[in-house]
Amino acid sequence: MDKIVPAPFGKWLILRRACQFGILALFLASPWLGVWLLKGNLASSLVLERLPLTDPFIALQSFAAGHDLAATAVLGALIVAGFYLLVGGRAYCAWVCPINPVTDAAAALRRAFGLRATWKLRRQTRYWIAAAMVMVSAVTGTIAWEVINPITMLHRGLVFGLGAAWVLVLAVFLFDLFVAKHGWCGHLCPVGAFYGALGSVSFVRVSATRRDACTRCGDCFHICPEPQVINPALYGAASGISPVITDRDCINCGRCLDVCGEDVFQFTTRFGASHALRPKQKNERANLK
Amino acid sequence: MALEGEKKRWPATAVLSATTRRGALARLGRLLIAAVAVGAALADYGRRGRALAATAIRPPGALPEPKFLAACVRCGLCVRDCPYDTLRLAEMGEPVPVGTPFFLARDIPCEMCEDIPCVKACPTGALDPALTDIKAADMGLAVFVGVDRCYSFNGIGACRACFIACPVKGEAITMELLVKDGRSVFLPTVHAEACTGCGKCEKDCITEEASIKVLPRRLAQTDTGLAGRYG
Numbered sequence: 001m002d003k004i005v006p007a008p009f010g011k012w013l014i015l016r017r018a019c020q021f022g023i024l025a026l027f028l029a030s031p032w033l034g035v036w037l038l039k040g041n042l043a044s045s046l047v048l049e050r051l052p053l054t055d056p057f058i059a060l061q062s063f064a065a066g067h068d069l070a071a072t073a074v075l076g077a078l079i080v081a082g083f084y085l086l087v088g089g090r091a092y093c094a095w096v097c098p099i100n101p102v103t104d105a106a107a108a109l110r111r112a113f114g115l116r117a118t119w120k121l122r123r124q125t126r127y128w129i130a131a132a133m134v135m136v137s138a139v140t141g142t143i144a145w146e147v148i149n150p151i152t153m154l155h156r157g158l159v160f161g162l163g164a165a166w167v168l169v170l171a172v173f174l175f176d177l178f179v180a181k182h183g184w185c186g187h188l189c190p191v192g193a194f195y196g197a198l199g200s201v202s203f204v205r206v207s208a209t210r211r212d213a214c215t216r217c218g219d220c221f222h223i224c225p226e227p228q229v230i231n232p233a234l235y236g237a238a239s240g241i242s243p244v245i246t247d248r249d250c251i252n253c254g255r256c257l258d259v260c261g262e263d264v265f266q267f268t269t270r271f272g273a274s275h276a277l278r279p280k281q282k283n284e285r286a287n288l289k
Numbered sequence: 290m291a292l293e294g295e296k297k298r299w300p301a302t303a304v305l306s307a308t309t310r311r312g313a314l315a316r317l318g319r320l321l322i323a324a325v326a327v328g329a330a331l332a333d334y335g336r337r338g339r340a341l342a343a344t345a346i347r348p349p350g351a352l353p354e355p356k357f358l359a360a361c362v363r364c365g366l367c368v369r370d371c372p373y374d375t376l377r378l379a380e381m382g383e384p385v386p387v388g389t390p391f392f393l394a395r396d397i398p399c400e401m402c403e404d405i406p407c408v409k410a411c412p413t414g415a416l417d418p419a420l421t422d423i424k425a426a427d428m429g430l431a432v433f434v435g436v437d438r439c440y441s442f443n444g445i446g447a448c449r450a451c452f453i454a455c456p457v458k459g460e461a462i463t464m465e466l467l468v469k470d471g472r473s474v475f476l477p478t479v480h481a482e483a484c485t486g487c488g489k490c491e492k493d494c495i496t497e498e499a500s501i502k503v504l505p506r507r508l509a510q511t512d513t514g515l516a517g518r519y520g
Contacts, residue, residue, distance in 0.1 A: 036369075043388075044364035044412045052412055058362045062413065065359035070414035073362070132324075142358040146388065152363065156378060156388050160365050163380025163387070 010258025019095045027159045042096070042155045043146070044076060052076035057130070057194040058152075061137040061144060081198060087252070089199020093185060093192045094253035098155045102169055103185045106176035107225065119180040121187040123228065123249065127197070130190035150184075151191055182225045185251075192251075200248035206256060207268040208234045208243040214264050220256040230256065234264070244272050342384035343504055345391040346429050346486060348376055349399060350408040350420035354507070360415035363388030367407035367416060373400045376407060394488020394503045399428060401456050401487050424457055429486030430509035431462065431479045435500020442500075444474045451477050451490035451501050462490060462501075477501055481510055 026038040027045075039046045044054040054076030062069055069077075084092055093100060109115070136144040146152060150172050153165040172184045185192055208214070211234050220234070221227045229247035236242070256265045341354060348367050351357050367390050368376045375397045379385035390407075392399060401423045408416040420426060431451075433439070440448040441464065455462040460483040464475040477490075479501070488503040503509075 031369075039369050040364040040366045043362040044366060046366065054362065054364075054412060059413075062359060062362060067356065067360040067413070067415075069360075070412060070418065072412040073414075076412060128324075137359075141355055143362065146363055147386075152388065153381065156363065156365065157380070160368065160378045161380045164382035165380070165387070168381070 010255070012254030012258050016095055016253060017101070020098065020101060023096055024098060024155070024158060027155075041152065041159050042098075043152050044073060051079070053080050055152075055191075056081040056198075057191055058143060058146060060194070061134055061146070064134045064137040065141050065143055066138070084195055084198050084202060086203045088202045088204045088250070089195040089197065089248060090192055090251040091199075091202075091204070092195045093189075094251040097151055097185075097191075098158070099151050099169070099172060099189075100185065102154075102173050103176045103182070103225075106173050107182060109177055110181060111222070115177070115181075118178065119183070121180050121183060123187055123226075125187050126189055126193035129188060130193040130197075133190050145190060149191065151189075186225055186249075196248040199250070200246075201270075203269055204252065204267060205270045205272065206233075206245045206250060206252060206254065206265055207272045208245070208264050209266050209268065209272070210262065210264045211235075211237060211243050213262040215262060217261065219259045219261065220265070223255045223259045225253070225255075226250055244268060244270055246270055341386065341391075341505070343508055344393055344395075344502075345379075345385045346394055346399075346488060346503055346505065348390050348392070348407045348416055349401075349405055349423060349426035349428055349485070350411075350416040350418070351428070352415055352417060354505075357415055358386060358389070360413050361389050362413055362415075363390075364412065365390065366410040366412060370406040370410035372402065372406065373397060375399050392488070394429075394491040395499055396492075398488035398492040398503075399426075399485075400489075401426070401485065424483075424485060426485040426487070427506060429488070429503040430481055430506045431484050431486065431488075431490050431501050431503050432509045433477055433479060433501050435477075435494075435496060438496045438498070439477065439500040440495065441475045441477060442469070444469065444472050447475075448495055449475065449477070450493045450495050454489040454493035456487060456489060457483050457485060461485070 023038070027041065030036045030038055036046065036049050039049065040053075042055060043058050044052070046052055052072045052075055054073045056077040059069055059073055059077035062073075133145040148168070150165075150168045154162075154169050157163065157165040176183045176185075180187060208230070214234060220230055224230055226247070226249040229245050229250040232239075232241045232247075233243050233245045252267075254265075254267065257263075257267070347354075347357065348371075352360055363378065365378050365388075368378055375392045376390045377392070378388050378390055381387045385391050403423055405420060405423050405426075408418060408420055410416075411418070433442075435442060437443065440446045449464055452462050452464050461480055462484075463478050463480065465478045466473060467476055468474070477500075486503045486506070490501045491499045491503050494500050
């Protein structure tokens, strides 16, 4: 179990990196190309000068701070929220967030050097922080998390000018590397928590469709940034638990699809359970006859 | 470990739930202390993060500063749509709330576009869409600070660069004739009700350090009530 095997570079990881850096590239290239494919930053942007997008968590804090958002931002926030309700709440974390490559790098180094978890935080902490940020916004009348948010700091920094914001990014990296395993994204970040809350009802999900084929090698647990989400879906057959990972913490990164030697996992809808079970039920019926 | 599969949360909560009630209380206590400490630090940081340098001027239509910080999502769309590259977003370490838009009049002043593209670009209303006439903008107020430097006021030359630069010509800045040390001089005089705070006067001032500067109105004009009563 403790044997350290470098995780294979899989299709989903490559797609994910392409998506993350592609989005950043579109923001960066637009002023050069003179065509505004994406304008603004992750807080709020315009696609092709038309479609408004606004981070719903920032919009929520602004609303809590006492500002009546203009229609453009409200529309933008609804579009973004709707999109993540479709593709998986925390798909934002895995496919868009610029901090993800930073914390992924820390996690990869941890795996490579066999660094142990040093500080055990609670996974629920981030949900408390998210709620606290909305309350702090209401009390102080400012968009509280944006004072410190390393996601928008880094993204805005790369698109508009970084200043000293790299210090924050380095702090997150070192925190994840030395202080707490998957510490930032997995325990503290309220943005991920907000998208996680959306994710508790989101449509696209990972499913342990072929869980009968599982050899219990532990590769998926080893690579997964939120390993607590896998267990019920993978081993819950006897308890009648669906193979669909419906836990809000799952970020739909697809690393389990990449590393599993038995192809147990696949992307399905959250209702994929019955669909995926259908062939098996047929077999069972055939056996009964 | 992966095999003891019945617990829904695995494995951190399973381990934690095995601790005693006293342990749980102690943990809750530590959590509370940590939360208070982090909250206080963040509040303090946030308060300092709200400080705005006097030379940093907000874009036209910006809500009053406290309301602005509730409304601005720091997206930079106003910056992108500014045709003169006047606006920029504060970087971390600058004395302006990080990520918020501002300009420095001495570097690039506001050119007062008639269609006000920055206001149109703002998705949240932090730049108030009610501002449709740029001459009604109130970015700040020009203040004459050149008592001992201004060429005109000190009778060194017939400079009137600020008067010429002013886009609200003849209304926001006038050159008032007065006698100083027995000589006739002209004092650049700002009329607060007409000045938009665009900063073109500050930009064009010929003295090394500008003799006329745009300041936020909260600093430049603190007691309009008094002026109303005696003016």
